Amino acid sequence: MDPFANVPSSVGAAEVRALQGALQGFLEATSAHWVALCDRAGNLLFHEGKDPGSDVAILCALAAGSFAASRELARRLGTNEFAEQVHEGEGLRILLHSLDTETLLVVVFQHSTSIGLVRYYAAKLANEVTGMVEEIARAGAIAFGQLPPIELDPARPLLS
Amino acid sequence: MAYINYAQREIQLKVVYYGCGFCGKTTNLQAIHHTLDPQQKSDLVSLATSGDRTLFFDFMSLKTPTLNNFTVRFQLYTVPGQQIYMSTRQLVLRGADGIVFVVDSGWDRMPENVESFQDLQENLLANNLSLAQIPCVIQYNKRDLPESANIEYLEYAFNNRAIRAPSFEAVAPRGEGVIETLNAIARLLMVKYSKTSQAGMAPARAQ
Numbered sequence: 391m392d393p394f395a396n397v398p399s400s401v402g403a404a405e406v407r408a409l410q411g412a413l414q415g416f417l418e419a420t421s422a423h424w425v426a427l428c429d430r431a432g433n434l435l436f437h438e439g440k441d442p443g444s445d446v447a448i449l450c451a452l453a454a455g456s457f458a459a460s461r462e463l464a465r466r467l468g469t470n471e472f473a474e475q476v477h478e479g480e481g482l483r484i485l486l487h488s489l490d491t492e493t494l495l496v497v498v499f500q501h502s503t504s505i506g507l508v509r510y511y512a513a514k515l516a517n518e519v520t521g522m523v524e525e526i527a528r529a530g531a532i533a534f535g536q537l538p539p540i541e542l543d544p545a546r547p548l549l550s
Numbered sequence: 551m552a553y554i555n556y557a558q559r560e561i562q563l564k565v566v567y568y569g570c571g572f573c574g575k576t577t578n579l580q581a582i583h584h585t586l587d588p589q590q591k592s593d594l595v596s597l598a599t600s601g602d603r604t605l606f607f608d609f610m611s612l613k614t615p616t617l618n619n620f621t622v623r624f625q626l627y628t629v630p631g632q633q634i635y636m637s638t639r640q641l642v643l644r645g646a647d648g649i650v651f652v653v654d655s656g657w658d659r660m661p662e663n664v665e666s667f668q669d670l671q672e673n674l675l676a677n678n679l680s681l682a683q684i685p686c687v688i689q690y691n692k693r694d695l696p697e698s699a700n701i702e703y704l705e706y707a708f709n710n711r712a713i714r715a716p717s718f719e720a721v722a723p724r725g726e727g728v729i730e731t732l733n734a735i736a737r738l739l740m741v742k743y744s745k746t747s748q749a750g751m752a753p754a755r756a757q
């Protein structure tokens with residue numbers, strides 16, 4: 391018998407779709423390339439948009455690291471945490487926006503897109519999705535807690 | 551903290567390689583990267599000084615399927631071991647689910663190992679964690695050194711707690727003991743996260 395028979399596989403799926411919709415709406419409104427939510431530990435939560443041309447797990451690890459470093463710098467200099475950071479590249483800009491104490495919004499956009507516009511919609515998006523992220527996490531954790539143990543395949547070591 | 555995306559059936563777990571400067575943390579990640587299937591791994595990213603010492607962290611992500619149709623993504627990080635990077639280590643440790651403590655077996659490196667071990671415990675505490683709570687594996691690296699400390703001594707110095715951590719001997723540049731260490735922390739994490747109650751799971755919410 392399938393041990394998962396009683397566990398709906400759709401836990402959080404509707405909320406995930408709503409959140410993806412919000413991220414897509416943000417991309418449309420700003421014509422930014424790519425948007426992601428990650429936590430401050432560097433875990434990727436959700437992302438939407440054009441393939442940013444690099445592994446998204448790496449982008450999130452670096453974004454969280456960069457944000458953490460500037461925040462610590464600010465703290466040591468006795469100023470407040472920067473709620474937002476913009477990095478300017480030649481063709482691209484990156485905006486890091488802190489949603490709450492745990493979550494970070496990462497936006498990649500072109501110079502042709504105005505920073506003001508991205509900032510405005512990023513703040514709006516932040517309001518919109520904070521609750522959703524928490525709800526998805528909570529629903530997932532509850533469902534996960536009801537599962538039989540998740541096991542790595544002993545016949546297939548992690549590294550083959 | 552572990553992040554579970556139930557809808558996508560993915561679990562992300564953060565593993566931090568900790569230890570004194572020059573003990574072989576970066577070499578561990580390089581050896582893992584070398585061994586893995588391309589589909590299973592990301593690039594290895596190293597934020598290092600021009601002299602190859604870790605400045606901020608090394609990072610790679612690897613994924614593996616479970617018996618029950620989940621994907622587990624292990625996010626591997628190293629800290630910079632040199633003493634001056636204390637505050638950086640604290641940042642990298644944030645949200646860690648598991649620790650690999652790498653010990654340099656060289657006799658002359660014992661003071662640095664001990665100091666790094668204390669530093670780990672202080673930094674865990676700063677993140678409201680302790681070695682009693684967080685899964686940990688110990689690796690005695692550089693077993694090829696002619697002047698290496700014996701295992702009994704190392705176990706006494708670094709693995710002398712109520713619950714012994716799994717420990718492994720390694721020669722990281724040759725890949726010896728590297729995969730064993732990684733598999734051990736992976737298993738410990740799976741056991742912990744598939745048995746903890748929801749309370750302990752609060753995904754994407756540290757502390």
Ligand SMILES: Nc1nc2c(ncn2[C@@H]2O[C@H](COP(=O)(O)OP(=O)(O)OP(=O)(O)O)[C@@H](O)[C@H]2O)c(=O)[nH]1
Pocket residue numbers: 569570571572573574575576577578602603604605628629630631632691692693694695720721722723
């Ligand atoms: N003989 C020997 N050398 C090793 C071993 N593991 C690592 N090394 C060497 O030790 C040196 C330092 O290794 P790294 O992996 O860069 O050390 P690290 O712990 O990342 O150092 P930091 O980034 O400064 O914290 C390199 O020259 C490695 O080749 C080992 O098992 N035996």
Ligand SMILES: [Mg+2]
Pocket residue numbers: 575576577603604628629630631
């Ligand atoms: Mg290093």
